[in-house]
Amino acid sequence: MIITIANQKGGVGKTTTTAALAINLSRMGYRVLVVDADAQANLTTALGVTQEQASDRPNLFTLVEEIDDPKDAPMETAARVWLIPSINGLAHADLHNKMDRERILTRILKPLADKYDVILIDSPPSLGLLTINALAAADTVIVPAQTEAFAVDGLAQLMDTMAALRRYEVNPNCDIGGVVLTMYDGRRNLDKRVSSVILEALGDVVFSATIPRDVRLAEYGETGDISLIEGESNGAVAYRALAKEVSERWLRT
Amino acid sequence: MIITIANQKGGVGKTTTTAALAINLSRMGYRVLVVDADAQANLTTALGVTQEQASDRPNLFTLVEEIDDPKDAPMETAARVWLIPSINGLAHADLHNKMDRERILTRILKPLADKYDVILIDSPPSLGLLTINALAAADTVIVPAQTEAFAVDGLAQLMDTMAALRRYEVNPNCDIGGVVLTMYDGRRNLDKRVSSVILEALGDVVFSATIPRDVRLAEYGETGDISLIEGESNGAVAYRALAKEVSERWLRT
């Protein structure tokens, strides 16, 4: 099962959600691969892999340029989560001139799909070709939605993009499989307003687990300390509940 | 004076900083033009212009495609801030195949530069060609830095990009003119750790004004209600102080 984590709005928790889901699903016993499809490589950093280390081995750039074999790319990180790391150089990969350029990532993941129970793809804050590749490769898409400004316009635009992927048959199944409300601060009326708008529009796919604003999750981003995800803070508990919902929605066949 | 607001990390306050600076500088008596160089058009939305309105008139897409004349592009918005709006279609503009493609925006702004005291350019969360254009056009660059994860790596990568713009003489003056710490939460040790790292590395260009996390600023993003920027909340007061520093650093000749 390939799940892409996407939202072109910046800083809404895509990377944190990808890491937390990966760690939790791995702890639940699933064999998990994460793919860092963002040239900024925040997920790679959070999982404890430096740019130097990633550059010295197969990474998404070398796979895109067909220098390395996808089967040699996954590396094991904390909590037994496997990672295809990104490097900043990915920003200069010549994606635009490749054949069937929307499905480069789909082709890279094909030989790996049956080796893992779940593959999670972290994508950049844009609707450019890397994100299009991540959406094209997906069996389903999880959208982290921060309960703040620009959230709702962003969702509409993302859905238009997915509709185009279906229409052109780049990925006939491309659709939002789940929305997770993130950085929710229940004391602010803003968050309640925005979440009710999202619930009204997409209620049937919004996960019950809502991720609260939690300094422990911000600290996880800073340190990559996995104990912050495995701990008992409100945010960590919420991501565990989300992992359970994801498992029930797609992984327990 | 052309000032680009840039940081490839998502959700660090680029758009909010651009809007707040523009409104405050205009209130101080400067003639202000803002350019929304992000296809997600959050700044355009915040300043009260819908995608329908923007599509029906000159906008950055039509200027890039040389359909309209730059002199016809600015539109007046609240607080007498002039705006060149963006439309989502900008994501599909064919920038990559244009001649001298890093300086499309520089050329667009040339006939406008002496009509305004200050031009502010809001850029997207990426180091792609739109951001490169925004950096190439800049006399100086302001970097909003959220005091959280990934902030410091992001700054290093942005500085490498600016160095490349200087080295290739796309913009020999491209450099960080100022860093503003944003969404600072003084109760968290994380924010203190990250801000001290930034101060140590770039202390001489960090503005004294630090923007605190303030729900009024989040509400401004949601509503575009200018009274939230002109009000007395901690965030609004901080942005007024920032505008004063920006004025003193570059605009009072």
Ligand SMILES: Nc1ncnc2c1ncn2[C@@H]1O[C@H](COP(=O)(O)OP(=O)(O)OP(=O)(O)O)[C@@H](O)[C@H]1O
């Ligand atoms: N629930 C939360 N509570 C507090 N901080 C959070 C939470 N989730 C994420 N963060 C922090 O918010 C910031 C943005 O999160 P993250 O980097 O995961 O978002 P993103 O959507 O991947 O950003 P980008 O668009 O730049 O890729 C990071 O500093 C992260 O540590």
Ligand SMILES: Nc1ncnc2c1ncn2[C@@H]1O[C@H](COP(=O)(O)OP(=O)(O)OP(=O)(O)O)[C@@H](O)[C@H]1O
């Ligand atoms: N000081 C602040 N306090 C609270 N919320 C803020 C503050 N500054 C900005 N915000 C909110 O944080 C979110 C991100 O801010 P903003 O959109 O300005 O960042 P950005 O860097 O332009 O994002 P992107 O990378 O997606 O373009 C928005 O919802 C905004 O309303």
Ligand SMILES: [Mg+2]
């Ligand atoms: Mg991310």
Ligand SMILES: [Mg+2]
């Ligand atoms: Mg923005």
